[in-house]
Amino acid sequence: xxxxxxxxxxxxxxxxxxxxxxxxxxxxxxxxxxxxxxxxxxxxxxxxxxxxxxxxxxxxxxxxxxxxxxxxxxxxxxxxxxxxxxxxxxxxxxxxxxxxxxxxxxxxxxxxxxxxx
Amino acid sequence: xxxxxxxxxxxxxxxxxxxxxxxxxxxxxxxxxxxxxxxxxxxxxxxxxxxxxxxxxxxxxxxxxxxxxxxxxxxxxxxxxxxxxxxxxxxxxxxxxxxxxxxxxxxxxxxxxxxxx
DNA sequence: CGAAAACTGAACCATATGGTTCAGTATCTA
DNA sequence: TAGATACTGAACCATATGGTTCAGTTTTCG
Numbered sequence: 267x268x269x270x271x272x273x274x275x276x277x278x279x280x281x282x283x284x285x286x287x288x289x290x291x292x293x294x295x296x297x298x299x300x301x302x303x304x305x306x307x308x309x310x311x312x313x314x315x316x317x318x319x320x321x322x323x324x325x326x327x328x329x330x331x332x333x334x335x336x337x338x339x340x341x342x343x344x345x346x347x348x349x350x351x352x353x354x355x356x357x358x359x360x361x362x363x364x365x366x367x368x369x370x371x372x373x374x375x376x377x378x379x380x381x382x383x
Numbered sequence: 384x385x386x387x388x389x390x391x392x393x394x395x396x397x398x399x400x401x402x403x404x405x406x407x408x409x410x411x412x413x414x415x416x417x418x419x420x421x422x423x424x425x426x427x428x429x430x431x432x433x434x435x436x437x438x439x440x441x442x443x444x445x446x447x448x449x450x451x452x453x454x455x456x457x458x459x460x461x462x463x464x465x466x467x468x469x470x471x472x473x474x475x476x477x478x479x480x481x482x483x484x485x486x487x488x489x490x491x492x493x494x495x496x497x498x499x500x
Numbered sequence: 501c502g503a504a505a506a507c508t509g510a511a512c513c514a515t516a517t518g519g520t521t522c523a524g525t526a527t528c529t530a
Numbered sequence: 531t532a533g534a535t536a537c538t539g540a541a542c543c544a545t546a547t548g549g550t551t552c553a554g555t556t557t558t559c560g
Contacts, residue, residue, distance in 0.1 A: 279400035283393055284548080288469070295476040302506060312507065314549055321547095335506040335557045341477055350470045352405070357463050359412040401518080419536060429537065431519055438517095452527045452536040 274326070278349045281325035286310070287318050291341070294328060298340040391443070395466045398442035403427070404435050408458070411445060415457040 281287055286308055293299060293307060305315035319339055322328040327345035330337050398404055403425055410416060410424060422432035436456055439445040444462035447454050 273402075275405065276400055276402060279396045280547095282470075283396035283400055285390075285393060286548090288392065291473060295473065300506080310548095311550065313509085313551085316508075317548075332507085337507065346470055346474050346477060349399075350467075350474060353399075353463055353467045353470060356408060356412065357467060360458055360463060397517095403518090417536080427518095428520065430521085430539085433538075434518075449537085454537065 274348060275352055277321075277325045278327070278345070281321050281327055282349070284318070284321075287322055290315075290318060290322060290339075291327060294339060294341050298338050300336045300338055302336075304339065391465060392469055394438075394442045395444070395462070398438050398444055399466070401435070401438075404439055407432075407435060407439060407456075408444060411456060411458050415455050417453045417455055419453075421456065 289308060290304055293304065299307075301312055301316055301319060304319070305312050308315065310318075319328060319330060322339075323330060323342075325345060326342050328339050329342050330339045332338075406425060407421055410421065416424075418429055418433055418436060421436070422429050425432065427435075436445060436447060439456075440447060440459075442462060443459045445456050446459050447456045449455075
């Protein structure tokens, strides 16, 4: 069974709960960027953006590296895995419960078989 | 392309960023519960737990119904769908980028294979 | 060298969050 | 009807969050 490191899920989901930070992740999905570039894109001071990047970094969602004056931000190596795993595990229980309530027992049965529970 | 209702993702991820609330969701995954029961389980005042339930309800993750004195909480009908969809979409970009970069991706791939559990 | 660019850190501010207590209200139940 | 149970709401508190400004520091470049 997967063990969820509680505190990391905290910071991971908290990082994702801000629209600006999700925007930064999308931005970095298409290309790496400096703090300055991100700050301009999101109409924010350098300092403000640096804080957001700090939060994302803390959550393992991005990594940064400074070369000369410029700190370059890129997507982290596996940041979303844990959060995705937690959500997927919950979703199985979720859907099983609603299938049962709807009277559509097929999915539930299948879940139970796989689950070994 | 999927359009993500920004403000709902905000409240959804924010709701998930607290360990107590994730615990409540797990609890409700096995059975419905009253505010009192949840408060006892998580060693918290009624008022405190009611706030947490309020946050989860706002996020669409639980629904509640009051019968007599007792408010019963249960899992909401589709609360995690949007968050899960956002994460999955990001993960594809994520993984594509790391596939291109090579490196740490092996472990990540293995995770994905096991994911079908 | 000297000035501009890019970041960093401290300090500040308003608001939100996670929790409490206390004082209700509504609903059982004896 | 009286008292216990279950919740509700207001008020409060400490800390966190999202943002700012301002005053640096380090690099780059003419």
